[in-house]
Amino acid sequence: MELQIISEGRRGAYAKRRMAEFADRCRQGGLAVTPQRLAIIEALLAATDHPRAETIFAAVRKLHPHISLATVHRTLETLCQIGEARKVTMLHDSARYDGNLAPHHHVVCVRCRRIRDVEISGLERVIDSNAELKGFRPLGWSLEIQALCDSCRKEASDARRRGRRQALK
Amino acid sequence: MELQIISEGRRGAYAKRRMAEFADRCRQGGLAVTPQRLAIIEALLAATDHPRAETIFAAVRKLHPHISLATVHRTLETLCQIGEARKVTMLHDSARYDGNLAPHHHVVCVRCRRIRDVEISGLERVIDSNAELKGFRPLGWSLEIQALCDSCRKEASDARRRGRRQALK
């Protein structure tokens, strides 16, 4: 198994393609195509550093000095919902502590943030501290598996059912 | 490669062993052994749910009604520093967005939070959506590699050098 940092080289072409599709994707998702949304997705696609909302805000502001920080927060969230962006981790709202020092991994429910330990036999070997990661010296690693826990899955499907009934009325 | 949720079964024995070593570990790290620290590490070792500071606070409060939430925050941070606890992810201070929808992984500098994309050929196969994860339905996954970036490594070693010189004066 080989491991390497993805170069920023071909990112321009990718961004261009994504921008071309973006307006349609919005309409498919039932969203209006606003100048703010265009500016925000453009800034996000131009960035390779996994920016925070504040960073996107600063970038977008140069062309749209009237944009509000709240709009940037809202829009980034919306983009994640329609699958045009993602978060690096969904565990960003509060620090979660772990007393288990043994190397292991985690499943995280995307809805209720429940976390359970996961063991993956063999994954320890995938990386070692000598791994080739230009510019970084690895110290540790852990896989985050995004998932839906059973109780959230149940709640979600119940809600969908209620929604449909509501819609039919 | 096999993948499964770690059972909570043997956690009791582990916790007991860690508690036995804890006082010595504190002294080794130059920390006083206070009732608050004992209560907090005990609560953390008893938990299997990767609690937030607030949750530990609630648990500890039952026996130490006078403990302060600030102490819990501080102590959990301290425990991480001496290696008696860890965070599930260190990217919890603000949401980091990613416009790259292709499945990939991340190196994160533990000091400056710089994030770069990483490709690991072959890791896609490790998990698939049918993976056996009792109670969870997997949706996606991504490896977080904790690391120290070159510029932080330089700064850190410079600081260490300055510190030593200072100490010699």
Place this chain on the structure above:
DNA sequence: GCCTAGATGATAATTATTACCATCCGATAC
């Protein structure tokens, strides 16, 4: 062009975390 649901900007509110500082107490030396 007109209408309306949804989007935005400005700002207040909320939540998590850290800073501050007076007081306290665990560890060390006597």
Place this chain on the structure above:
DNA sequence: GTATCGGATGGTAATAATTATCATCTAGGC
């Protein structure tokens, strides 16, 4: 055991990130 002192704690203020609220605006359908 007692004195001493630097680090630890509690209470609270301050900060930072995010979300809520609401009046106003506008994209998209007619």
